[in-house]
Amino acid sequence: MTLAPSSADLEAAAAVDPSDLISFDSLLSADELALRDRVRTYVRQEIKPNIGKWYDEARFPLEIVPDLAELGLLGMHLKGYGCAGGTAVDYGIVAAELEAGDSGIRTFVSVQGSLAMSAIAKHGSEEQKLEWLPQMAAGRAIGCFGLTEPTAGSDPSSMTTFARRDGGDWVLNGTKRWIGLANVAQVAVIWAQTDDGVRGFVVPTDTPGFTATPIQQKLSMRASIQCEITLNDVRLPAEAVLPNVTGLRGPFACLNEARYGIAWGTMGAARDAFEAALTYSMGRLQFGRPLAGYQLTQQKLVNMALEINKGFLLALHLGRLKDAGKLQPHQISVGKLNNCREAIEICREARTILGGNGITLEHSPLRHANNLESVRTYEGTDEVHTLILGQKLTGTGAFR
Numbered sequence: 001m002t003l004a005p006s007s008a009d010l011e012a013a014a015a016v017d018p019s020d021l022i023s024f025d026s027l028l029s030a031d032e033l034a035l036r037d038r039v040r041t042y043v044r045q046e047i048k049p050n051i052g053k054w055y056d057e058a059r060f061p062l063e064i065v066p067d068l069a070e071l072g073l074l075g076m077h078l079k080g081y082g083c084a085g086g087t088a089v090d091y092g093i094v095a096a097e098l099e100a101g102d103s104g105i106r107t108f109v110s111v112q113g114s115l116a117m118s119a120i121a122k123h124g125s126e127e128q129k130l131e132w133l134p135q136m137a138a139g140r141a142i143g144c145f146g147l148t149e150p151t152a153g154s155d156p157s158s159m160t161t162f163a164r165r166d167g168g169d170w171v172l173n174g175t176k177r178w179i180g181l182a183n184v185a186q187v188a189v190i191w192a193q194t195d196d197g198v199r200g201f202v203v204p205t206d207t208p209g210f211t212a213t214p215i216q217q218k219l220s221m222r223a224s225i226q227c228e229i230t231l232n233d234v235r236l237p238a239e240a241v242l243p244n245v246t247g248l249r250g251p252f253a254c255l256n257e258a259r260y261g262i263a264w265g266t267m268g269a270a271r272d273a274f275e276a277a278l279t280y281s282m283g284r285l286q287f288g289r290p291l292a293g294y295q296l297t298q299q300k301l302v303n304m305a306l307e308i309n310k311g312f313l314l315a316l317h318l319g320r321l322k323d324a325g326k327l328q329p330h331q332i333s334v335g336k337l338n339n340c341r342e343a344i345e346i347c348r349e350a351r352t353i354l355g356g357n358g359i360t361l362e363h364s365p366l367r368h369a370n371n372l373e374s375v376r377t378y379e380g381t382d383e384v385h386t387l388i389l390g391q392k393l394t395g396t397g398a399f400r
């Protein structure tokens, strides 16, 4: 009996794209495939060789921002003002490829484009758009989005940051926590209570009283920056307020953009972890033959492949709905909750195939799994999305 795979077996395996058992690619247009290949090549050449080092050093590589701008990825789904004007599916494809590199890289594009730029694009004045969007699309200005506070996370309605009127000015006081990129940003979109409800403010980060301090000792998202912001009598002119929205629907509209991208991005991380485990299992011999030849390993690999194929199908379906203007908020919760949950399981299972070597930064699965702890927490935790869907199914809110 032959224990090792024959050359015919290996040839048959090579003929299949292991991450695309169902001809998912046939659902994408030539332009979409070309975009995917461009970003995939960039990630293979520039991110993957360096990400272990950046992660180890807990450093976000600011030097890649001009590349991401050059590729047209910053605010890529926005139209005008120097933005690429791509579709929702284009944005999703890019999110998956970037997150196959690292969740921190996709998070940068997400915070810049889906949160900060989209807040200004959706709710801003023409002057605010003209001032900020072109330079943010070009990567000359970085933006951040300050919603969460030390005591207001899942429930942003309990935020205490307050903006009071003082003559024609606004004066902001409060603390924000976990704010991506805040210490390297030129502009912050800050959400605050006012006498009229929650409003958004466009805050240049060099305004006196604005301080951003990076959060240290993270075990997740190490190649990414999150900060605590203090706002100490930050005085802004009347026109700093986002004029076109009042209330939490302002930030929620932006969160929906980012949550949609996460449904794709997480599958990119899962795919990368799966491919790492598959490759390793073919080469690693134990008990005299490759790990890939054992039924237990094959079951792990098959389960991963099934969930990756299903996850990408779900993400694409949501993207096509979004491009048709038909995507509903609870459907975004389906994608965010399911694909985060499956991705983290896939990455952990992939790590088991790598054994001890899997706990080092030489291999991607545990790094991805650690990052996904953050991804399942921000933009609505698993529990929050479960509550959104529970309310949709039963008609009964269980948040309070």
Ligand SMILES: Cc1cc2nc3c(=O)[nH]c(=O)nc-3n(C[C@H](O)[C@H](O)[C@H](O)COP(=O)(O)OP(=O)(O)OC[C@H]3O[C@@H](n4cnc5c(N)ncnc54)[C@H](O)[C@@H]3O)c2cc1C
Binding pocket: 111, 145, 146, 147, 148, 150, 152, 153, 154, 155, 177, 178, 179, 180, 221, 226, 374, 377, 378, 379, 380, 381, 382, 383, 384, 398, 399, 400
């Ligand atoms: C890496 C990272 C990046 C981030 N980037 C940003 C950013 O750029 N801008 C920004 O504004 N915020 C950002 N956040 C903050 C993020 O959105 C919050 O962490 C998230 O909303 C959860 O809030 P919390 O951490 O305060 O947890 P909490 O709200 O305190 O929740 C703790 C636990 O309790 C659960 N829980 C809460 N309410 C209920 C309930 N009703 N029923 C059952 N369980 C419940 C939660 O699901 C969670 O498991 C980031 C966070 C991280 C980790």
